[in-house]
Amino acid sequence: MVSSLSDRRFLITGGTGSFGQTMVTRLLDAGAAEVRVLSRDESKQDAMRHRLGDDRVRYYVGDVRDYDSVSKAVRDIEFVFHAAALKQVPSCEFFPLEAVRTNIVGSANVVDASERAGVEALVLLSTDKAVYPVNAMGMTKALMEKVAQAHSRNNVTARTRVCCVRYGNVMYSRGSVIPLFIDQIRRGVLPTVTEPSMTRFLMSLSQSVELVEHAFHRGQPGDVFIRKADACTIGDLATALCNLFGVPAKFNVLGIRHGEKLYETLASREELAHAEDLGDFLRVPVDSRDLNYALYFDEGNVERGGLADFNSHNARRLSVAEVETLLLALPEVRAQLDAAGTAAVPA
Numbered sequence: 001m002v003s004s005l006s007d008r009r010f011l012i013t014g015g016t017g018s019f020g021q022t023m024v025t026r027l028l029d030a031g032a033a034e035v036r037v038l039s040r041d042e043s044k045q046d047a048m049r050h051r052l053g054d055d056r057v058r059y060y061v062g063d064v065r066d067y068d069s070v071s072k073a074v075r076d077i078e079f080v081f082h083a084a085a086l087k088q089v090p091s092c093e094f095f096p097l098e099a100v101r102t103n104i105v106g107s108a109n110v111v112d113a114s115e116r117a118g119v120e121a122l123v124l125l126s127t128d129k130a131v132y133p134v135n136a137m138g139m140t141k142a143l144m145e146k147v148a149q150a151h152s153r154n155n156v157t158a159r160t161r162v163c164c165v166r167y168g169n170v171m172y173s174r175g176s177v178i179p180l181f182i183d184q185i186r187r188g189v190l191p192t193v194t195e196p197s198m199t200r201f202l203m204s205l206s207q208s209v210e211l212v213e214h215a216f217h218r219g220q221p222g223d224v225f226i227r228k229a230d231a232c233t234i235g236d237l238a239t240a241l242c243n244l245f246g247v248p249a250k251f252n253v254l255g256i257r258h259g260e261k262l263y264e265t266l267a268s269r270e271e272l273a274h275a276e277d278l279g280d281f282l283r284v285p286v287d288s289r290d291l292n293y294a295l296y297f298d299e300g301n302v303e304r305g306g307l308a309d310f311n312s313h314n315a316r317r318l319s320v321a322e323v324e325t326l327l328l329a330l331p332e333v334r335a336q337l338d339a340a341g342t343a344a345v346p347a
Helices: 018-029 042-052 067-074 089-094 096-117 136-154 177-186 205-218 234-244 320-328 331-340
Strands: 009-013 034-039 057-061 079-082 121-127 161-167 199-203 224-227 231-233 265-267 281-284
Touching (some): 018 042, 018 205, 034 042, 042 057, 067 096, 079 205, 089 096, 089 136, 096 121, 096 136, 096 161, 121 136, 121 205, 136 161, 161 205, 177 234, 177 331, 199 234, 205 224, 231 234, 234 320, 265 281, 320 331
Parallel strands (some): 009 034, 009 079, 034 057, 079 121, 121 161, 161 224
Antiparallel strands (some): 224 281
16 A cells, blocks of 8 residues: 655656656656656657656656666666557557557566566556457557466565556547547548447546556555446547537548447456445456466356446446536647637537
8 A cells, every 4th residue: 555655756657648747747746756757759758858847757768668678767666657558459450569569568578677676566557448359459458467467476475566457548648539539620621430339438637547546555466446437429429529619510430440349348247246346446356366276166156147347338328418518627628629719618
């Protein structure tokens, strides 16, 4: 358990991304002694350095694929948040080995380097696409979770607590669909919707940070933490944005892209059978049995047959008006509306 973020030393891999930048700011506000950012993009690091202007932030140019660069960045660090990843489904479909090298091998490098450096806690960021994965991005994230869980099984006396968080779409994160839709709407182009009935979970950046902090403070080795979330259809999301920007709710339907699913799952029925309900969160503990299966007798779980997956089709579905309200809570959306001269009020 971690009681405070103040006067502590942190490393964030992929720290120039949407989550990383939000987390860095959160840690600085909480009084962190040092926050290290490890990423490949020196240009984004330079922009971040000028924007923050805080000498508690130290920047490391490197790649999680390279163990040596991770090892140097994690030296003397107390806590690590692992956000570096290849996240785009289509690009991972075309270059699956690149996803393997970053999402699996790179994550294993972070786990191993953290353990050797004596890090107290490591939280790895996963995705709903890791549950019943059908694409390379989800498959590699699922194996990232397995790497974290294997560490807890094989190192029961390890100093480093390694756990994961899993969440759905983070609204207005880099590469997500909301900035794309807004850009298209402002340019007078019909939003490009893959499949209007497709559903996705929605979460703000601040909620994703809260989930990571929850795991950071309360996680046990091998845990997977999930934040319960509402969902909406992609068609309703596009409609809500069109309404906010005062344009007709029309869009160009492209069809489902490579490796995409009609809906995503945050927790499988198998996981829910032994998950702990923590209100806004779910905790899925690791199956800590070893390979001596003959020592165990399985009588079955009579409740499992009545369980259903927690997915974006059966989660609470937001109406168009509710999506509009949610979008207006995002500073980035409000800034775009101000720039467009649109004074939008949710229906």
